[in-house]
Amino acid sequence: xxxxxxxxxxxxxxxxxxxxxxxxxxxxxxxxxxxxxxxxxxxxxxxxxxxxxxxxxxxxxxxxxxxxxxxxxxxxxxxxxxxxxxxxxxxxxxxxxxxxxxxxxxxxxxxxxxxxxxxxxxxxxxxxxxxxxxxxxxxxxxxxxxxxxxxxxxxxxxxxxxxxxxxxxxxxxxxxxxxxxxxxxxxxxxxxxxxxxxxxxxxxxxxxxxxxxxxxxxxxxxxxxxxxxxxxxxxxxxxxxxxxxxxxxxxxxxxxxxxxxxxxxxxxxxxxxxxxxxxxxxxxxxxxxxxxxxxxxxxxxxxxxxxxxxxxxxxxxxxxxxxxxxxxxxxxxxxxxxxxxxxxxxxxxxxxxxxxxxxxxxxxxxxxxxx
Ligand SMILES: Cc1ncc(C[n+]2csc(CCOP(=O)(O)OP(=O)(O)O)c2C)c(N)n1
Ligand SMILES: [Mg+2]
Numbered sequence: 001x002x003x004x005x006x007x008x009x010x011x012x013x014x015x016x017x018x019x020x021x022x023x024x025x026x027x028x029x030x031x032x033x034x035x036x037x038x039x040x041x042x043x044x045x046x047x048x049x050x051x052x053x054x055x056x057x058x059x060x061x062x063x064x065x066x067x068x069x070x071x072x073x074x075x076x077x078x079x080x081x082x083x084x085x086x087x088x089x090x091x092x093x094x095x096x097x098x099x100x101x102x103x104x105x106x107x108x109x110x111x112x113x114x115x116x117x118x119x120x121x122x123x124x125x126x127x128x129x130x131x132x133x134x135x136x137x138x139x140x141x142x143x144x145x146x147x148x149x150x151x152x153x154x155x156x157x158x159x160x161x162x163x164x165x166x167x168x169x170x171x172x173x174x175x176x177x178x179x180x181x182x183x184x185x186x187x188x189x190x191x192x193x194x195x196x197x198x199x200x201x202x203x204x205x206x207x208x209x210x211x212x213x214x215x216x217x218x219x220x221x222x223x224x225x226x227x228x229x230x231x232x233x234x235x236x237x238x239x240x241x242x243x244x245x246x247x248x249x250x251x252x253x254x255x256x257x258x259x260x261x262x263x264x265x266x267x268x269x270x271x272x273x274x275x276x277x278x279x280x281x282x283x284x285x286x287x288x289x290x291x292x293x294x295x296x297x298x299x300x301x302x303x304x305x306x307x308x309x310x311x312x313x314x315x316x317x318x319x320x321x322x323x324x325x326x327x328x329x330x331x332x333x334x335x336x337x338x339x340x341x342x343x344x345x346x347x348x349x350x351x352x353x354x355x356x357x358x359x360x361x362x363x364x365x366x367x368x369x370x371x
Contacts, residue, residue: 004199004206005214005260007285010228013235014293017285025297026239033303034312035097036077036234040069040291041309042316043093047265049320050109054269058328059109061123065090067232067264070290071196073097074237075259078245079164085133086147088140088166089268090196092126095133102319104128106327114326118333118341141171144180144193151184151191151254162248163191170201172215178222181256185222188253192244195256196231198263199286203276219256231259232290235297262286 007016013025028036043065050062065072068090076094079085085094096105107114109123116128117135127135137143147165154161171177172195184191195215199206212218219226225247229240237259244255262282266273298304304312339346339354346354 004262004283004286005197005228007230007260009214010230010260011236011240012230012233013239014230014233014297016230016233016288016293023236023239025235026242028238030303032077033298034308036073036238037291037294037298037304037309038312038316039073039077039093039097040234040294041313042096042320043069043072044291045313045316045320046092046096046105049324051265051269053109059123062109062269063089063124063267064265064269065093067286067290068196068198068261069093070234070294071231071237071259071261074231074234075164075166075192075194075241075257077238078241079132079162081132082160083132083162083164084147084150085131086143086150086163086165087126087133087136088143088168088171088196089124089136090168090198091133091136091166092124094164094166095126095128095131098131098133100126100128100131100133102323103327103330106324107330110327110330111332112327112330113333114330115333118337120333141167141174141176141180143167144171144176145183147191147193148180148184148187148189148254151189152187155187155190160249161190162245163189164194165191166194166196168201169195169197169199169206169209169215170204171195172218173201173209181219181222181224181254184254185224188251190248190251191254192241192248193254193256194241195258197258197260199261200263200267200273200277202267202271203273205277214258214260216256216258222254222256224254224256226256226258228258228260231261232286232288232293234290234294260286261290 011022013021047064047066053059054062072093076097103114108126111119125135144165147163151163197215214228216226216228227240230236240257339350
């Protein structure tokens with residue numbers, strides 16, 4: 001059960017257990033490095049805080065991404081402002097890296113007025129037109145044909161847009177995955193399929209998911225390159241994603257990236273992995289912290305000193321704490337948005353229903369509606 005993927009088979013920049021780099025570090029400015037590192041720290045910080053909030057009953061549900069920060073930020077940081085993200089469960093960090101405000105992030109988890117979707121989605125379904133990130137689709141892999149459609153539309157219209165379609169290893173067993181890759185290959189759609197292979201699909205281990213030698217190899221069947229990357233190596237992820245992006249921008253179509261990482265925690269705040277996972281059999285290399293690996297690089301190359309990191313962390317913490325206080329105090333979405341947000345112009349029957357529902361504008365739905 002400890003097979004998962006062999007690290008020797010993966011694209012790597014940062015050293016790991018004596019394994020050599022297989023590709024050069026991407027050319028990034030010090031500011032780009034700092035931004036990526038900051039986002040990785042933020043994802044980890046939010047993860048820890050949100051799981052506590054869930055246990056305190058302050059939010060209902062959370063899907064953690066501890067250990068996957070390199071895969072999330074290394075790939076998402078390649079997207080340009082005009083590109084679109086079709087995420088799975090664990091890519092809120094991509095939205096945050098691209099400017100999604102923390103108040104809106106918390107507002108989504110509280111389902112209140114600060115949520116751009118006004119509390120109409122399950123927690124973790126972050127979505128913001130401003131940062132070009134659509135909501136995750138709860139049914140696994142359904143976002144992938146949507147991502148291909150968006151990419152193909154951009155191609156037909158001549159828009160300079162690349163679409164990032166994220167998925168987990170479990171999603172590769174869904175028909176939507178195969179359908180999406182097939183169409184993307186035929187149409188040469190500018191879409192990157194970015195699979196975070198974290199070893200698990202809730203309680204199903206990777207070994208039970210597929211008989212193929214990993215996920216990247218599946219790309220060959222659809223006429224696109226597949227690249228298997230050390231997903232805990234943020235620079236390898238960034239380099240591989242950029243390579244796929246450059247191909248798409250040259251009109252050469254899609255690619256499949258398999259970012260091999262590890263789900264350290266439960267599937268979600270509702271899960272207890274000790275019920276089905278033997279912690280002693282976890283491959284040691286996947287537990288080497290992606291943040292520490294990047295930190296070592298940043299220190300060795302004099303990009304982020306220990307003092308600078310302290311300043312970054314302190315600023316992140318105070319921004320997080322302040323946004324949380326604001327968001328937790330915000331009211332629920334106003335009751336009348338149930339009626340006003342359905343059509344551009346309210347039809348007569350909804351108008352009547354809105355009037356008969358009364359004039360409650362307290363923003364709290366509990367008990368205010370005669371059901
Ligand atoms: C079609 C469908 N089947 C089952 C589920 C229940 N479900 C939610 S997440 C999940 C596992 C997803 O695993 P993976 O794709 O590896 O992503 P990860 O959670 O590991 O990030 C399952 C089976 C679902 N949401 N949709
Ligand atoms: Mg998985």
